[in-house]
Amino acid sequence: MYRKEIKVMDCTVRDGGLMNKWQFSDEFVRGVYQACTDAGIDYMEIGYLTSEHVFSRDEVGPWKFCANADLARIVDGIPSNVKLSAMADIGRIDLDDIPPAGDSLLDMIRVACYIHQVDKAIFLAEHCMDKGYEVTINVMAVSKVNEHDLDQGLSDLALSRVPTIYLVDSFGSMYCESIEHLMKKYQAALKGKTIGIHAHNNMQLAMSNTITAIINGANMLDATLLGMGRGAGNCPVEILVAFLKNPKYRLLPLLKVIQEQVLPWQKKVDWGYHIPYLVTGAMNEHPRDAMQWMDSPQKNDYVAFIKKMHDDEILE
Amino acid sequence: MYRKEIKVMDCTVRDGGLMNKWQFSDEFVRGVYQACTDAGIDYMEIGYLTSEHVFSRDEVGPWKFCANADLARIVDGIPSNVKLSAMADIGRIDLDDIPPAGDSLLDMIRVACYIHQVDKAIFLAEHCMDKGYEVTINVMAVSKVNEHDLDQGLSDLALSRVPTIYLVDSFGSMYCESIEHLMKKYQAALKGKTIGIHAHNNMQLAMSNTITAIINGANMLDATLLGMGRGAGNCPVEILVAFLKNPKYRLLPLLKVIQEQVLPWQKKVDWGYHIPYLVTGAMNEHPRDAMQWMDSPQKNDYVAFIKKMHDDEILE
Numbered sequence: 001m002y003r004k005e006i007k008v009m010d011c012t013v014r015d016g017g018l019m020n021k022w023q024f025s026d027e028f029v030r031g032v033y034q035a036c037t038d039a040g041i042d043y044m045e046i047g048y049l050t051s052e053h054v055f056s057r058d059e060v061g062p063w064k065f066c067a068n069a070d071l072a073r074i075v076d077g078i079p080s081n082v083k084l085s086a087m088a089d090i091g092r093i094d095l096d097d098i099p100p101a102g103d104s105l106l107d108m109i110r111v112a113c114y115i116h117q118v119d120k121a122i123f124l125a126e127h128c129m130d131k132g133y134e135v136t137i138n139v140m141a142v143s144k145v146n147e148h149d150l151d152q153g154l155s156d157l158a159l160s161r162v163p164t165i166y167l168v169d170s171f172g173s174m175y176c177e178s179i180e181h182l183m184k185k186y187q188a189a190l191k192g193k194t195i196g197i198h199a200h201n202n203m204q205l206a207m208s209n210t211i212t213a214i215i216n217g218a219n220m221l222d223a224t225l226l227g228m229g230r231g232a233g234n235c236p237v238e239i240l241v242a243f244l245k246n247p248k249y250r251l252l253p254l255l256k257v258i259q260e261q262v263l264p265w266q267k268k269v270d271w272g273y274h275i276p277y278l279v280t281g282a283m284n285e286h287p288r289d290a291m292q293w294m295d296s297p298q299k300n301d302y303v304a305f306i307k308k309m310h311d312d313e314i315l316e
Numbered sequence: 317m318y319r320k321e322i323k324v325m326d327c328t329v330r331d332g333g334l335m336n337k338w339q340f341s342d343e344f345v346r347g348v349y350q351a352c353t354d355a356g357i358d359y360m361e362i363g364y365l366t367s368e369h370v371f372s373r374d375e376v377g378p379w380k381f382c383a384n385a386d387l388a389r390i391v392d393g394i395p396s397n398v399k400l401s402a403m404a405d406i407g408r409i410d411l412d413d414i415p416p417a418g419d420s421l422l423d424m425i426r427v428a429c430y431i432h433q434v435d436k437a438i439f440l441a442e443h444c445m446d447k448g449y450e451v452t453i454n455v456m457a458v459s460k461v462n463e464h465d466l467d468q469g470l471s472d473l474a475l476s477r478v479p480t481i482y483l484v485d486s487f488g489s490m491y492c493e494s495i496e497h498l499m500k501k502y503q504a505a506l507k508g509k510t511i512g513i514h515a516h517n518n519m520q521l522a523m524s525n526t527i528t529a530i531i532n533g534a535n536m537l538d539a540t541l542l543g544m545g546r547g548a549g550n551c552p553v554e555i556l557v558a559f560l561k562n563p564k565y566r567l568l569p570l571l572k573v574i575q576e577q578v579l580p581w582q583k584k585v586d587w588g589y590h591i592p593y594l595v596t597g598a599m600n601e602h603p604r605d606a607m608q609w610m611d612s613p614q615k616n617d618y619v620a621f622i623k624k625m626h627d628d629e630i631l632e
Contacts, residue, residue, distance in 0.1 A: 175527055175559070176492060203555050204517070208524030211491055238591065239519050242598035243491070255591055255618040263616055273589075275554065275571055282558035300579055302571040 002246055005219045009043040010036050010237050011198075012262070013063050014087055015222075015229035019269045022047055022061035029063065029074050031261040032225065037080040038253035039241065045222075046071065049086035049109060051097045071105040083107035083134070088124060090117045095124075101132030108134040110166075115145045118153040122160040129161060136196060136220070138166035142182065143173045143284050154189035164194040164220055169209060172202025172232050172281040176212045183216035196220030202232040202281025204273055210235045211243065225254060225262045228269075231287035232277035270294045275302040279309060318562055321535045325359035326352050326553050327514075328578070329379050330403055331538075331545035335585045338363055338377035345379065345390050347577040348541065353396040354569035355557065361538075362387065365402040365425060367413045387421040399423035399450070404440060406433045411440075417448030424450040426482075431461045434469040438476040445477060452512060452536070454482035458498065459489045459600050470505035480510040480536055485525060488518025488548050488597040492528045499532035512536030518548040518597025520589055526551045527559070541570060541578045544585075547603035548593035586610045591618040595625060 012032050013024060029046065036044045047063030055064055062070040066086040075084070085108035101107070109128040113121035118139065125135040137157060142150060157165050167182055174182075179197075186195050197213035197220070199206035210221055223237035238258065241249045266272075276290035276299070293305050328348050329340060345362065352360045363379030371380055378386040382402040391400070401424035417423070425444040429437035434455065441451040453473060458466060473481050483498055490498075495513075502511050513529035513536070515522035526537055539553035554574065557565045582588075592606035592615070609621050
């Protein structure tokens with residue numbers, strides 16, 4: 001399975017932050033950064049790049065913004081080859097708030113978009129390229145996109161200068177055959193570009209979908225420590241590294257930061273495989289209803305959750 | 317994915333019992349039996365078939381023996397089409413202790429064996445067939461078997477009267493390509509026989525390995541409620557049923573028994589994905605060291621566990 005082109009991106013702070021409003025301590029984020037450094041992880045996505053007027057710092061932690069001063073506190077004193085990335089949502093970052101890459105500690109900006117936003121995503125991503133950043137475009141929720149729209153979006157992306165496009169299973173509803181089908185489609189439509197994979201674990205298929213994507217040519221692999229991420233979470237980076245057996249990665253530093261920093265969060269935040277996330281995944285729906293349910297006192301009443309989802313006939 | 321030949325076997329009590337010495341209450345076992353009945357599950361493996369002199373009932377619960385009187389307490393008053401199965405380990409059941417099928421509430425006996433025990437397994441399985449039971453042979457730990465020995469064992473099995481042979485990933489170390497390779501080997505060697513799949517979740521691949529086995533022709537599918545089983549546990553039956561979308565199965569009864577009966581056990585017993593199980597899975601080793609570690613006060617010291625495993629150079 002060794003392929004030197006493979007790059008692993010740890011998204012623990014960015015995707016995990018969706019579960020705690022990015023309220024990580026500096027100690028946590030520095031711990032992840034040190035671990036990625038020691039483990040040879042290629043990229044660390046440290047949060048969202050957001051204009052300060054869009055959210056209040058009273059409500060969300062610093063990693064919703066990724067201001068350079070915040071980033072500096074993390075990297076200070078840790079010599080590292082890890083490249084830092086931030087995710088940009090369409091409409092939440094003013095172009096003037098993106099500094100030239102030379103003035104930023106960020107190396108990469110990843111633009112997340114839905115299929116109808118592809119043109120806006122290309123515009124934003126190419127703007128970031130012109131400012132000196134590496135960029136990707138991550139087309140979300142493709143399991144709900146009809147293939148005609150997807151083909152159109154992919155052909156627009158093919159014509160762009162953006163070098164890396166992600167296949168994103170936002171709802172955790174895909175399995176090996178759907179991943180293989182889409183990877184072949186992406187590969188055919190996006191010749192010469194790198195394909196990335198970002199999987200969610202609603203049906204406990206995030207790790208295997210990442211493997212299937214690798215087999216079908218994906219070279220940018222998203223993963224998080226202990227799978228920490230929205231809802232059912234992501235492909236666990238420690239399994240991915242153990243699986244890859246790639247000489248550039250080391251497992252031990254990842255296990256160290258999991259036991260020191262990530263396990264305590266697991267007692268406070270219910271990411272990972274839980275039945276409500278299975279239900280939304282199996283229904284190919286956004287996990288938001290399941291996340292609300294998991295935040296409620298009746299979180300373990302799965303029968304009531306299915307009934308609330310008004311889909312008894314399908315899922316009973 | 318609909319294929320009418322597919323049969324699902326719930327192994328919660330048998331494989332989950334490896335985590336609590338089969339100390340389930342009758343209420344628990346009846347709950348699982350009722351849920352399997354309501355959900356349309358084809359088989360329920362309710363424990364091991366063991367001679368009473370091999371273990372003491374002071375140490376292990378009734379589901380280590382599956383005496384007919386114990387079985388009767390479970391099925392009493394629950395009309396059901398679920399077939400009951402018990403697993404027999406080579407050397408732990410005297411032939412005289414196996415009643416004729418007509419005198420037993422068991423429908424099936426599954427013989428578990430290692431590759432060097434295939435001849436003994438065939439002898440025992442054919443003995444059970446002659447007594448009127450359905451039988452399978454489950455060849456364990458094949459991820460450690462060299463292919464010459466495996467080919468020899470499969471050719472012996474091919475000549476037997478045993479109709480169903482299981483591919484068992486005892487250590488949870490396989491992934492889609494290894495499953496596909498072995499499924500093709502089993503299919504070629506065992507023409508006319510049914511192939512089953514029994515997966516473990518050390519690398520979060522039990523569900524996907526079951527899917528890959530289905531795609532490659534497996535028609536007997538083992539799974540457990542919430543994945544409850546030895547170490548990292550098994551393919552979760554609720555995910556499998558949600559995935560199959562087979563009209564004969566219903567999800568809701570499975571979710572009901574999970575919330576009522578299985579969740580409480582999850583607070584007491586550490587099955588499922590935990591780092592020590594990942595380590596043994598990635599090393600293709602038996603989970604026993606990881607299970608001991610998870611029973612110790614330092615269960616969350618993963619760095620110490622890897623060092624104990626004396627394999628730092630490979631896994632660091």
